[in-house]
Amino acid sequence: MGKLLARAGFPVLFVAGRRLSAARQAARFIGGGRPVRLGARDLAEAPVFLVTVSDAALHDVALSLAEHVDRWRGKIVLHTCGSVGVEVLEPLRRRGAAVGALHPFQTIPSARVGVQNLRGGFWAVEGDLPARKVAREWVKALEGKSFEVRPSRRTLYHLSAFLVCPTVVTLMDRSRRLLRRSGVPARIVRPMLGQFVGETVRNFVELGGRKALSGPAVRGDWVTIRRHLRALRRAAPELVPAYRALLRIMLQLAGREAPRRAKPRRHAP
Numbered sequence: 001m002g003k004l005l006a007r008a009g010f011p012v013l014f015v016a017g018r019r020l021s022a023a024r025q026a027a028r029f030i031g032g033g034r035p036v037r038l039g040a041r042d043l044a045e046a047p048v049f050l051v052t053v054s055d056a057a058l059h060d061v062a063l064s065l066a067e068h069v070d071r072w073r074g075k076i077v078l079h080t081c082g083s084v085g086v087e088v089l090e091p092l093r094r095r096g097a098a099v100g101a102l103h104p105f106q107t108i109p110s111a112r113v114g115v116q117n118l119r120g121g122f123w124a125v126e127g128d129l130p131a132r133k134v135a136r137e138w139v140k141a142l143e144g145k146s147f148e149v150r151p152s153r154r155t156l157y158h159l160s161a162f163l164v165c166p167t168v169v170t171l172m173d174r175s176r177r178l179l180r181r182s183g184v185p186a187r188i189v190r191p192m193l194g195q196f197v198g199e200t201v202r203n204f205v206e207l208g209g210r211k212a213l214s215g216p217a218v219r220g221d222w223v224t225i226r227r228h229l230r231a232l233r234r235a236a237p238e239l240v241p242a243y244r245a246l247l248r249i250m251l252q253l254a255g256r257e258a259p260r261r262a263k264p265r266r267h268a269p
């Protein structure tokens, strides 16, 4: 975000980290900003703070900033976490800062990837009015779209992202292993899965969930599904509960019912 914001014309004055070496590295990557330790008193010169530490560290970093910088009135502090509200910045708000959060609905495995995929994205924005104003201004400069999520629904919002990102990566990896076991060459497995899932995603966006569905469950092909389950019990039994749970939800989306299991015949005494 530092690199993108600097490019968009928002000067980065400082890059602060708990380790100076990491702050230096980040400043080099951003292409500006004076690297300092988190406790540096000079940070008081900055009018806006963007706190991008891991979620569990937010509270401690807010406390440390509140302790080391003395004037907070008129300053703005934003964090980028989707699962934690602005309450975590309360130590700074109590000292007069306006606090907020801007959360990119995006997956950022590294800073380099973030520079590519944060432009034109979707951002949840919340907090005090001056903080929301700055956040929206940044989102606009990054050609993105901002929206608000009610604090009481934040967890639902955040788990919606969880439901379709790390889970999809996990499923793709298990699919990759099964494809390898079925004999597909290693060099083509990932591009092949990429094309397949990419097409699925495009169909979902263009057609909506129900119309984008395909496969044996939607066709009512229970013979194939039973065959899948028999093969899965042998190859990866730990995946059977996930397969069954996903099948039930898929059938609901498709408006179909699974066939009832035949009752075991009673034997004559």
Ligand SMILES: NC(=O)c1ccc[n+]([C@@H]2O[C@H](COP(=O)([O-])OP(=O)(O)OC[C@H]3O[C@@H](n4cnc5c(N)ncnc54)[C@H](OP(=O)(O)O)[C@@H]3O)[C@@H](O)[C@H]2O)c1
Pocket (backbone or CB within 6 Å): 017, 018, 019, 022, 038, 052, 053, 054, 055, 057, 060, 061, 080, 081, 082, 083, 103, 104, 105, 106, 107, 108, 109
């Ligand atoms: N990655 C994503 O896909 C994504 C997407 C949306 C939002 N976010 C949000 O963006 C924020 C950063 O995410 P991330 O994936 O970059 O997190 P991360 O890799 O877990 O951590 C980022 C930085 O936090 C610093 N940190 C950890 N504990 C600290 C402490 N006690 N004091 C000071 N610094 C500390 C670490 O600095 P060191 O270099 O010193 O270890 C690390 O470089 C999080 O709030 C996350 O929820 C991430």
